[in-house]
Amino acid sequence: MIKYSKNLPADERRAVTVQVVVELAAERNPSDITTAAIAKRMGLTQGALFRHFPTKEAILESVTTWIANRLLTKIDEAATQASTPMAAIEAMFMAHIKFVSEHPGVPRILFGELQRPGDTLPKKMVQTLLRQYKERLQRLLDAGISAEELNPNLDISAAAALFIGSIQGLVMQTLISGDTAHIVKAGPGVFAIYCRGIGRTV
Amino acid sequence: MIKYSKNLPADERRAVTVQVVVELAAERNPSDITTAAIAKRMGLTQGALFRHFPTKEAILESVTTWIANRLLTKIDEAATQASTPMAAIEAMFMAHIKFVSEHPGVPRILFGELQRPGDTLPKKMVQTLLRQYKERLQRLLDAGISAEELNPNLDISAAAALFIGSIQGLVMQTLISGDTAHIVKAGPGVFAIYCRGIGRTV
């Protein structure tokens, strides 16, 4: 396993570090992740981390960048393959819950960053990510109305909020049950109700 | 202000402490709240806290108890005043977002506790709260189907998850915008879509 290799090139070490943080965030509250824990998971000493990142904050910045790139790429790929706006919204939903089920730490990291007081760089990055996410969503919802797939009187902003919320609700469910696979199983049922809520006819 | 009074009776001091934690959770990540910060907010020294609570964990237990009692009472009051199951669901939703807008720290505390590894007492208390919440919800949804207000083929479990998620989505929105009043303004729009999603006709 590369994760336990020593003397990795700096860029690989940084990449592995990001992965380890995402991994640890699946197991505990992201704000409880210490630099010692990150290093230990890689089989490194704590001090070695600071050869590759100037501060702990810089690690979180890299993690946020990875999440943003990865998530937006995944949902864009899914959406572009769909033929109708409604199909694109569904594909986006499924791609998102697949990503989250593969990386259960991700929503915790995002939610955690948003809670931080003041204007830290990682927090602003998460806000940017969610803004971009919302833009894509609203574009699709607009297109769906134009294509007469959706309720013409739909409140676009509310529909976007509920879309994000539906995923967050599934995340809550997995936190209650402790079963990360639950989100994929329960996802379609939740989306069906959402779909009915924004749709043209029932 | 009672909060800054000295020499409060022990039970009052404990009550004030709980309020202060809820207050602080609105401003920062709940897991970043230190005993020093709690004491400072009350105009007390840090050591004085431990006259009233044996451990920090015990403070969190009291906070969770307060939230559970308060939230369940509020939604029960709201639901019992409604005449139809659907009206009760709506009243429950509005009561919940009102409570959350008055105490923005509450959903953060609940989400934070759920993330903790292992089986801490506060975590189990939150799981119990959410289970009780879901029970009430599913009872109302069942009644709504019987009363022919709701889609007879409704996936009750998914509908409950989406209900909780819709609130969580609104919370996310407030975290992005930083505007706690937003949740009350945007709430009805989100609920309208939810309502359409579970409803019988459109």
Place this chain on the structure above:
DNA sequence: CCATTAAGATAGTAATTAATTACTATCTTA
């Protein structure tokens, strides 16, 4: 009005944290 007691202040503790240090092992390449 004073003695008792509950509440709080003061001044600590040990453990943990992110970060820094001087040093060593390993890889690359000319």
Place this chain on the structure above:
DNA sequence: TAAGATAGTAATTAATTACTATCTTAATGG
């Protein structure tokens, strides 16, 4: 294969954490 660059180690730092022991003050009932 020697020299320089890169990656990691081990020990230590100052700050912060939850928690405790001891002293002081304020409220209250006889």
